[in-house]
Amino acid sequence: MTQEEKVTLYTLGALEAHEADELRLEIAESSQLKTQLARDRAMATLILASVEPVQPSPALKQRLLEQIDASLPATPPAASSPAAPAAGLRRIQRKPRNASAGPSFTRLRDERSQRAWPAWLFAGLSAVAAAVAVAVALLLAIRLQDAEQEATVLREQTAQLQRDAGVIQKALDAATARVIQLERDLDQAQATLAQTQQALAQSQSEAQRLTQDIATLRASISEREAALAQTQMEMSVLLQPNVRVATLPGIANAFRSATVTVFYAPQSTIAYVSVANLPPLPSDQTYQLWLINRNQRLPSSVFNTDASGVSRLIVRSTEPFSKFQNIGVTVEPAGGSETPNPAGPIVLGRL
Amino acid sequence: MGINMQTVPYRTEQRVAAATAMLLLRPIAGLTGLWLNGWARDAAKARPMMTSDTHADDARLVRLIALQSRDAFEMLYDRYAGQVYGVAQRILEDRAASEEVTQETFLRLWRHAEQFDAARGNVRSWLLTIVHRMAIDALRRRRARRTLELDRDSGQNTLDGAGTAPEAEWDILDEEANVHEEAHLNISRQRVRQAIAGLPEPHRRVIELAFFSGLTHREIAERLGEPVGTVHSRARQAMLLLRQKLPEFGPEPGLDDA
Numbered sequence: 152m153t154q155e156e157k158v159t160l161y162t163l164g165a166l167e168a169h170e171a172d173e174l175r176l177e178i179a180e181s182s183q184l185k186t187q188l189a190r191d192r193a194m195a196t197l198i199l200a201s202v203e204p205v206q207p208s209p210a211l212k213q214r215l216l217e218q219i220d221a222s223l224p225a226t227p228p229a230a231s232s233p234a235a236p237a238a239g240l241r242r243i244q245r246k247p248r249n250a251s252a253g254p255s256f257t258r259l260r261d262e263r264s265q266r267a268w269p270a271w272l273f274a275g276l277s278a279v280a281a282a283v284a285v286a287v288a289l290l291l292a293i294r295l296q297d298a299e300q301e302a303t304v305l306r307e308q309t310a311q312l313q314r315d316a317g318v319i320q321k322a323l324d325a326a327t328a329r330v331i332q333l334e335r336d337l338d339q340a341q342a343t344l345a346q347t348q349q350a351l352a353q354s355q356s357e358a359q360r361l362t363q364d365i366a367t368l369r370a371s372i373s374e375r376e377a378a379l380a381q382t383q384m385e386m387s388v389l390l391q392p393n394v395r396v397a398t399l400p401g402i403a404n405a406f407r408s409a410t411v412t413v414f415y416a417p418q419s420t421i422a423y424v425s426v427a428n429l430p431p432l433p434s435d436q437t438y439q440l441w442l443i444n445r446n447q448r449l450p451s452s453v454f455n456t457d458a459s460g461v462s463r464l465i466v467r468s469t470e471p472f473s474k475f476q477n478i479g480v481t482v483e484p485a486g487g488s489e490t491p492n493p494a495g496p497i498v499l500g501r502l
Numbered sequence: 503m504g505i506n507m508q509t510v511p512y513r514t515e516q517r518v519a520a521a522t523a524m525l526l527l528r529p530i531a532g533l534t535g536l537w538l539n540g541w542a543r544d545a546a547k548a549r550p551m552m553t554s555d556t557h558a559d560d561a562r563l564v565r566l567i568a569l570q571s572r573d574a575f576e577m578l579y580d581r582y583a584g585q586v587y588g589v590a591q592r593i594l595e596d597r598a599a600s601e602e603v604t605q606e607t608f609l610r611l612w613r614h615a616e617q618f619d620a621a622r623g624n625v626r627s628w629l630l631t632i633v634h635r636m637a638i639d640a641l642r643r644r645r646a647r648r649t650l651e652l653d654r655d656s657g658q659n660t661l662d663g664a665g666t667a668p669e670a671e672w673d674i675l676d677e678e679a680n681v682h683e684e685a686h687l688n689i690s691r692q693r694v695r696q697a698i699a700g701l702p703e704p705h706r707r708v709i710e711l712a713f714f715s716g717l718t719h720r721e722i723a724e725r726l727g728e729p730v731g732t733v734h735s736r737a738r739q740a741m742l743l744l745r746q747k748l749p750e751f752g753p754e755p756g757l758d759d760a
Contacts, residue, residue: 198698200626212579
């Protein structure tokens with residue numbers, strides 16, 4: 152197995168644990184192998200990233216965040232902050248040094264002014280004064296060094312604060328960028344919403360149109376059904392045995408061209424009447440059929456004609472048609488009458 | 503004495519900074535939360551799997567996670583949970599085991615965020631490498647347990663030692679080498695799948711058995727009935743062929759030798 156093969160197998164996860172451990176040591180010491188590992192791993196990442204993502208259950212996220220929460224400090228970090236800088240400052244403060252040096256020196260001077268001094272005593276005092284001066288100088292030097300150290304600490308603290316501020320600033324930048332992106336997405340979503348609403352309105356008007364169409368079609372179907380029922384009824388009349396046909400002429404002047412044809416079987420109580428060339432009447436009037444025998448004129452069906460002057464109707468009677476000699480048509484007020492119009496029939500004929 | 507003093511205030515300042523960052527971020531993160539969910543889904547679907555912007559943003563989030571920002575962690579989770587869980591599910595084919603591995607992967611991110619070095623690799627690569635290693639370890643343990651149960655009567659013990667810490671290899675990576683390779687990660691999922699599908703059958707099988715079935719090179723050889731050496735060279739050639747099929751990677755130095 153060459154080294155390259157080994158690194159590839161390592162990236163694929165195909166080495167055994169001990170082989171992987173050995174190889175890691177080798178890679179750590181070879182920049183060539185490191186380069187190859189980086190290269191193979193970039194490819195491995197691509198292969199892994201090409202796996203279709205699957206969203207885990209929300210419960211997993213919940214569990215994770217609970218674990219994270221448990222690992223966070225129980226008290227908020229900000230709570231301890233006021234005490235801490237104060238402690239720091241306290242540490243930086245220095246105690247006043249050797250306050251007793253000054254007073255003892257003053258006392259010596261005072262004694263000197265009161266009387267003359269022997270030379271040895273003066274020399275001794277000078278030496279003490281020199282020693283005190285050196286001591287003061289030393290103290291000052293120590294003080295200066297401390298101040299420098301304090302300044303260094305403060306500088307480091309400042310730098311740390313600046314670094315932290317940098318991190319916060321970056322986080323803020325990222326958050327701001329996200330808010331901007333969010334606003335953009337919101338705009339887009341609103342535009343999409345407006346489009347969807349428009350499409351919805353269109354669909355609704357379309358649905359209304361369709362509902363109307365359906366109503367129209369239903370009406371048309373019931374019309375056709377009625378027409379079919381009528382035709383079936385007509386057929387049943389026409390298919391009776393012994394069917395006869397009576398043609399009644401128009402007798403009133405205005406209705407000369409009218410023709411009323413009656414299809415009936417003498418033994419039956421039902422007849423089919425086809426009307427042609429009768430002008431349609433205004434809505435307050437109606438045509439009415441009369442069944443006539445020697446003694447009486449029985450009121451029968453009322454009807455009106457369409458624009459072409461045509462009507463077809465099924466007429467029922469209480470007695471077989473053989474009992475009647477004539478059939479007439481009169482013009483009556485809308486709804487029909489019990490006794491015929493005194494003006495007389497406009498159409499009349501024998502059965 | 504002056505030098506020692508800085509350690510205590512330093513830690514305090516850092517905690518104050520973390521607290522401030524969280525205080526500032528929490529409302530904004532809350533606001534963006536809704537959008538982020540959608541974004542993560544879009545990002546998962548988007549043609550380029552990753553952009554340099556995402557990389558920079560991820561690095562920023564990891565820095566915040568190192569400061570213990572729960573919100574940053576949640577954002578990163580929303581961004582990559584689908585991919586991480588997808589890999590676990592592909593390998594383990596078991597919901598509970600996949601969730602466990604996914605959870606462990608993200609917990610590692612939380613615990614080791616401060617050690618994470620963006621120069622050594624991006625977050626996605628890190629997460630996918632970790633989940634891959636852990637899923638394969640889990641798969642091998644599962645298999646070994648089964649074998650153990652089968653072999654108990656004959657007194658054999660085939661249980662291998664526990665898997666190595668998946669982070670271990672991260673530390674040995676070379677920064678320069680990685681910066682060069684990271685540039686190539688912006689290739690669409692579809693193209694990578696096509697490239698894999700376009701490999702010669704024997705090469706593709708080696709890659710898939712190693713990558714998703716958790717077999718070692720010896721086990722692959724056994725499964726395919728091929729000499730181990732053949733499996734080794736096929737694995738290597740497969741990687742080289744994939745690079746050829748994805749020209750973004752540029753020429754492979756060892757290609758002529760292969």
